[in-house]
Amino acid sequence: VIQLRRPYLLFLGDAGDQLAAKTAQGVRDWRPDWCVGQLRLPGCKADLGLPDIGLHDAYAIGARTLVVGVSNRGGQISPDWMPTLSSAVAMGFDIASGMHDRLNAMPELLWLAERSRSALYDLRYLSVQTAVGNGAPRAGQRLLTVGTDCSCGKMYTALAIERELRQRGHAADFRATGQTGVLIAGSGIAVDAVVADFMSGAVEQLVPAGDPDHWDVIEGQGSLFHPSYAGVSLALLHGAQPTALVLCHEPTRKHLRGLPLASVPSLRECLEANLRAARVTSPGVRCVGVSINTSRLAEPDARRYITEVEREIGLPTVDPVRHGVESLVDGLARA
Amino acid sequence: VIQLRRPYLLFLGDAGDQLAAKTAQGVRDWRPDWCVGQLRLPGCKADLGLPDIGLHDAYAIGARTLVVGVSNRGGQISPDWMPTLSSAVAMGFDIASGMHDRLNAMPELLWLAERSRSALYDLRYLSVQTAVGNGAPRAGQRLLTVGTDCSCGKMYTALAIERELRQRGHAADFRATGQTGVLIAGSGIAVDAVVADFMSGAVEQLVPAGDPDHWDVIEGQGSLFHPSYAGVSLALLHGAQPTALVLCHEPTRKHLRGLPLASVPSLRECLEANLRAARVTSPGVRCVGVSINTSRLAEPDARRYITEVEREIGLPTVDPVRHGVESLVDGLARA
Numbered sequence: 004v005i006q007l008r009r010p011y012l013l014f015l016g017d018a019g020d021q022l023a024a025k026t027a028q029g030v031r032d033w034r035p036d037w038c039v040g041q042l043r044l045p046g047c048k049a050d051l052g053l054p055d056i057g058l059h060d061a062y063a064i065g066a067r068t069l070v071v072g073v074s075n076r077g078g079q080i081s082p083d084w085m086p087t088l089s090s091a092v093a094m095g096f097d098i099a100s101g102m103h104d105r106l107n108a109m110p111e112l113l114w115l116a117e118r119s120r121s122a123l124y125d126l127r128y129l130s131v132q133t134a135v136g137n138g139a140p141r142a143g144q145r146l147l148t149v150g151t152d153c154s155c156g157k158m159y160t161a162l163a164i165e166r167e168l169r170q171r172g173h174a175a176d177f178r179a180t181g182q183t184g185v186l187i188a189g190s191g192i193a194v195d196a197v198v199a200d201f202m203s204g205a206v207e208q209l210v211p212a213g214d215p216d217h218w219d220v221i222e223g224q225g226s227l228f229h230p231s232y233a234g235v236s237l238a239l240l241h242g243a244q245p246t247a248l249v250l251c252h253e254p255t256r257k258h259l260r261g262l263p264l265a266s267v268p269s270l271r272e273c274l275e276a277n278l279r280a281a282r283v284t285s286p287g288v289r290c291v292g293v294s295i296n297t298s299r300l301a302e303p304d305a306r307r308y309i310t311e312v313e314r315e316i317g318l319p320t321v322d323p324v325r326h327g328v329e330s331l332v333d334g335l336a337r338a
Numbered sequence: 339v340i341q342l343r344r345p346y347l348l349f350l351g352d353a354g355d356q357l358a359a360k361t362a363q364g365v366r367d368w369r370p371d372w373c374v375g376q377l378r379l380p381g382c383k384a385d386l387g388l389p390d391i392g393l394h395d396a397y398a399i400g401a402r403t404l405v406v407g408v409s410n411r412g413g414q415i416s417p418d419w420m421p422t423l424s425s426a427v428a429m430g431f432d433i434a435s436g437m438h439d440r441l442n443a444m445p446e447l448l449w450l451a452e453r454s455r456s457a458l459y460d461l462r463y464l465s466v467q468t469a470v471g472n473g474a475p476r477a478g479q480r481l482l483t484v485g486t487d488c489s490c491g492k493m494y495t496a497l498a499i500e501r502e503l504r505q506r507g508h509a510a511d512f513r514a515t516g517q518t519g520v521l522i523a524g525s526g527i528a529v530d531a532v533v534a535d536f537m538s539g540a541v542e543q544l545v546p547a548g549d550p551d552h553w554d555v556i557e558g559q560g561s562l563f564h565p566s567y568a569g570v571s572l573a574l575l576h577g578a579q580p581t582a583l584v585l586c587h588e589p590t591r592k593h594l595r596g597l598p599l600a601s602v603p604s605l606r607e608c609l610e611a612n613l614r615a616a617r618v619t620s621p622g623v624r625c626v627g628v629s630i631n632t633s634r635l636a637e638p639d640a641r642r643y644i645t646e647v648e649r650e651i652g653l654p655t656v657d658p659v660r661h662g663v664e665s666l667v668d669g670l671a672r673a
Contacts, residue, residue: 236569280562
């Protein structure tokens with residue numbers, strides 16, 4: 004499992020709008036202390052509210068990883084970015100990129116990186132290949148966020164729970180299983196890049212046994228009901244060996260993300276399927292609450308929906324952005 | 339998806355006993371017409387009852403793939419085998435190997451293969467990387483064998499069903515998802531070697547839409563209850579989009595294979611979990627029967643056990659080796 008060098012300089016390139024800088028925004032929101040500034044090219048329309056700073060100055064004040072935190076159509080690394088990336092590597096920066104295009108497939112960068120002993124991290128492809136999972140019981144408390152669909156708030160919910168646990172003085176660590184999460188944790192794997200045989204084993208390695216009162220808060224991926232990714236979700240569930248689950252849901256989806264013909268499972272059905280599957284490696288697992296992403300609902304509708312879910316499922320239910328995760332963490336503390 | 343050139347010459351090396359030639363034995367049992375003979379080195383203690391034949395003679399009568407169908411501790415390619423493998427490649431044979439050691443990591447073989455335009459297939463690592471799965475409904479009939487555990491008869495059962503369907507005049511094709519299966523099908527993938535993101539997509543590519551009355555009989559892998567491999571099993575279940583399942587079980591296991599602490603699920607529990615998960619991409623899926631591997635039971639015990647299962651589950655139950663798969667295929671025909 005890799006460890007990114009900090010602090011970061013966030014590279015926004017020529018991002019066409021604020022949304023294109025979503026990855027960098029996540030890092031800035033959750034780890035502001037790790038970000039010395041932003042580096043923008045002419046025409047960049049995103050702004051993270053960080054100081055604009057050049058490579059030399061950033062390196063001088065300690066930055067060690069240039070984060071390519073911008074997305075565009077196809078996830079390509081633009082030729083316009085290459086002078087910046089090359090200079091950064093030559094100067095001794097590591098680069099961490101969430102693009103589809105691989106830094107490690109670019110001869111110029113590889114050559115420079117070897118000369119300056121820099122690392123090139125392609126976050127979408129971060130993997131560890133060691134052993135298959137064994138499901139053996141391990142100590143420590145582990146919370147996994149699971150969901151009815153992809154992209155419904157699993158990373159955000161996990162990060163909010165880590166923050167709340169720490170604010171209450173508990174030992175807690177967010178464990179990243181996807182590219183943005185890895186930047187925010189400074190470490191982790193992209194579980195969907197692991198060879199199938201080693202998926203649950205990779206998660207066991209990412210989240211080893213912990214102290215009995217330490218919480219590992221693990222970022223979930225996909226959904227047991229998503230035909231593209233359910234295998235990843237199940238391996239993550241078995242490998243994580245969670246003592247607690249939080250179920251995440253976006254209530255306005257008409258179908259599963261990317262699949263117009265696939266219907267979203269009910270919360271009850273999804274909860275039961277996750278608990279049943281989790282018991283294979285964690286017989287005492289329980290769900291401590293539901294996290295609803297109500298960003299597309301007006302406040303009264305959001306309140307009404309959450310009250311309905313709370314009544315139907317019988318567990319604390321929140322929108323972590325609008326209402327915080329206090330009631331979810333209360334449930335953990337009671338355990 | 340690769341296509342192996344036929345017929346095969348089966349290389350048994352210096353196999354220490356008959357069991358070490360298990361892979362070759364499977365090919366010989368299920369595809370005798372594809373095997374021109376066996377090639378054994380001094381000290382080989384296995385015998386498939388095929389003519390012993392050298393490389394030149396085998397090539398002259400049409401053999402085009404040398405199958406390394408022998409296993410030893412660690413799955414290593416023995417230095418003693420290298421003269422045979424090198425000569426075969428130089429002569430124009432393809433090589434298909436189920437060893438852990440990779441043919442494609444051996445410079446001498448790579449060099450010879452390039453010169454003679456031969457292919458080197460490392461069957462454990464056969465993969466296709468194209469698109470993620472989409473779960474879209476597709477035509478044709480598909481049967482998937484699922485199991486309570488690894489290595490409980492899923493490949494054997496699928497092959498027996500393919501044979502029975504063909505004997506009754508139905509169009510049917512065995513679809514291989516593991517290394518021995520690939521040799522027997524002449525084609526396929528090792529689904530546990532696929533990158534996680536592409537597992538169900540790889541299965542959709544392996545088993546595309548078929549004619550309405552054509553049966554694809556798909557080799558299952560692992561078990562939804564096996565903490566090492568359940569993610570692979572779920573992706574295979576979703577990607578296969580089976581219209582029919584057959585549940586496979588070995589009744590004498592005290593625990594899941596390789597995991598002394600993991601208990602074997604009940605047949606009922608396993609059946610329900612598989613049907614529930616399969617409905618995500620195949621709402622009309624049904625289980626047509628149970629296949630019991632009674633090889634470790636005496637005949638009266640086997641009979642008694644099978645009768646019990648049949649009563650408990652309410653579906654045709656057989657040991658495919660002892661009793662054939664007629665009653666399972668009857669169930670398919672009725673659909």
